Amino acid sequence: MEDTGRAQTWLPTFLRKSKSQKGLSDSTPPNENTHLLPKPADDDSDHTVNQEDGEVYDLEDGGKPTSKLVLREFxxxxxxxIPVILAYALQMSLQTISVLIVGRRSPEDLATAAFSYMxxxxxxxxxALGGTTAIDTLGSSAFTGSKNPHDLGIILQRSFILLALFFFPVCLLWLFSESVFLALGQExxxxxxxxxxxxxxxxGGIGYIYFEAMKKYLQAQELMRPGTYVLLVTSPINAGLNYLFVYTFNFGLLGAPLATSISYWLSFLLLVAYARFVKGSEAWGGWSRKCLNNAGTFSRLAVLGIIHVGTEWWAFEIVALAAGRLGTLPLAAQSVIMTSDQIMNTIPFGIGVATSARVGNLLGARNARGAARAANTAAWLSMLLGAVVLAILMGTKNDFAKIFNNDRAVVKLTAEVLPFVALFQIADGLVGSCGGSLRGMGRQHTGAVVNIVSYYCGALPLGIYLAFHGWGLKGLWVGQCIALYLVGFVEWAIVAFCDWEKQVRKAFERMEEGERVEGGVGAPGEEGEEGEDGRA
Structure with a gap:
């Protein structure tokens, strides 16, 4: 073994003789082309060489002071x-632009479009956004820790099949949603x-889901920018299509969802083209019947991811429904706030996605200390960016709603509520980053439990009570503010006191379980039918 005198001091004792992984160069500062974590080496050396540029990537902390390591991680x-945040902001802007264009027709169309997108x-x-967190967990650790370079591609194929099945009941719900909305007290x-x-x-639903799955597939390979590149192309096209369908073709309100659906499919197809012809196809390996195996593990993580993300978003949807019962004016102001919050939420959500990929990669590389450092650094980064958003919102609150509608009553009510939205931006950052760390560990269930207790056992009922006892729309957002601070600090405590060596073991247990199931253990002859890689 090369350089045997260098002890792997950051590794727990039971892992110090395992194979090394590529790390970041001590001599080269990170830049926009730096991988979040290079691929593992096949030998037992303490360092390895990047085949593309010949640089040596050392795994050791190298005796660096903690402050320097934290700064590097930051x-x-x-x-x-940044590219993930931009991608999600552009992705959300597809429907935000749609709301802006159709909302100019009337306050009623503004409220309907915003409510429908919510x-x-x-x-x-x-x-898409919750179910694909299974790729965050399984894909990121498989990319750095799996022996089969095509395992990530199999996980992507599995996501296409299973998430499409998950979407079918949603289609039925949307088709018959009028009676649901009436039962919930909407006009x-x-x-x-x-x-x-x-x-x-x-x-457009399947296009949206597949686009998100493709993004996660590339992000697991440390390719964070392709989604941004694609959306920079499709975002202006989406604006043109919405105007064309709503006004030129005179489809009115219904032109907006038709145009946006086309944009989602175009985004997916362009991302596939990027992976095929630019970068990202190395982990594909072709369609394989293995994608039909081990569906249970993926489905479990996907469902838990949906619950983890959904318990927060459902609380916001309940707030929207409650605002609808306060009248048309509060609903219009709520529509402005929620549409904006969906854009602002891309910052903590984007940090969470990058964090989950980073944590998962480090766990797959058996770097427990590095994973812990990444998770805690992400929390501070998210709070810093949340403070910046808070300052911007407070500085623009009196004119903010004019972006969407010039109605004076809507602008005034939005200005009264916006300070509460600004206040929870720091907590929202913690929720996003720490939630990403939990997903990287495969602990979606922990985040789901914290959300359920914080939102539904206290803060949300309080907000609804305040709303209908003199506080109006402000009361609803006071409740949301309390909930986000509860969730943020509880999840941060969980991440801070996590046993990261245990998480390394669990990551490899998941990979070994998947290899056993996909390899057809206990089913002789299966491998011979499909071939060595499981392809027909």
């Missing part, structure tokens, strides 16, 4: 988070128009 996470976010889009016109809006949005 830079790595910041550089990794409902889509908490149901169909949740399959008849908004209920009817929202149901028609969602029915037209169904074709």
């Amino acid at each position: 830079v790595i996470l910041f550089n990794g988070s 409902f889509a976010m908490s149901t169909g889009w949740l399959i 008849p016109q908004i209920s009817r128009d929202s149901a028609r809006f969602l029915s037209c949005l169904i074709p």
Whole structure:
């Protein structure tokens, strides 16, 4: 073994004789081309060489002071988070632009479009953004720790099949949502128009889910920028399509979901083209019948991810429903706030995605100390960016709503509520980053439990009570603010006191379990039927 005199001091004792992984060069500062974590080496050396540029990537902390290691981690996470945040902001902007364009027709169309997209976010889009967290857990650790370089591609194929099945019940819900909205106390016109809006949005649902799965596939390979590149192309196209369908073709309100559906499919197809012709196809390996195996592990993590993300978003949807019962004006102001919050939420959510990939990669590389450092650094990064958003919102609160609508009453009410939205941006950052760490560990269930207790056993009932006892729309957002601070600090405590060596063991147990199931252990002859890699 090369350089045997260098002890792997950052590794727990039971792992010190395992194979080394590529680390970051001590001599080269991270930049926009730096991988979050290079691929593992096949030998037992304490360092390995990057085949592309010939640089040596040393795994050891090298006796560096903690402050320097934390600063390096901060830079790595910041550089990794920015393209992810931009991608999610652009992704959310597809529907935000749609709301802006159709909302100019009337306050009623503004409320209907915003309400419909919020409902889509908490149901169909949740399959994409919550269900694909299974790729965060399984894919990131498989990329650095698996013996089969095509395991990540098999996980992607599995996500295409299973998440499409998960979306089918959502299609039925959207088709018959009018009666659901009426039962929840929404106005008849908004209920009817929202149901028609969602029915037209169904074709775009699969495109949205597949686009998100492709992004996670590339992010697990430390390719954070492709989603941003694609959305920089499709975002202006989406704006043009929305205007064309709503006004030029005179489809009115229903032109918006049709145009947005086309944009989602275009985004997915362009991302596939990027992976095929630019970078990212190395982990594919072709379609394999192995994707039909081990569906239980993926489904369990996907469902838990949906619950983890969904318990927060469902709380916001309940707030929207409650705002609808306060009247048209509060609903219009709520629509402005929620549409904006979906964009602002891309910052903590993007940090969470980058963190989950980083933590998962480090766990797959058997670097428990590095994973702990990444998780805690991400928490501080998210709070810093949350403070910046807070300052911007407070400085623009009096004119903020004019971006969406010039109605004076809507602008005034939005300005009164916006300080509460600004206040929870720091907590929202903690929720996003620490939630990403939990997903990287495969602990979606922990985040789900924290969300359920914080939102539904206290803060949400309090907000609804305040709303209908003199506080109005402000009361609803006071409750949300309390909930986010509870969730943020509880999840941060869980991450801070986590046993990271145990998480390394669990990551490899998941990979070994998957290899046993996919390899057909106990089923002689199966491998001979499909070939060595499971391909027909």
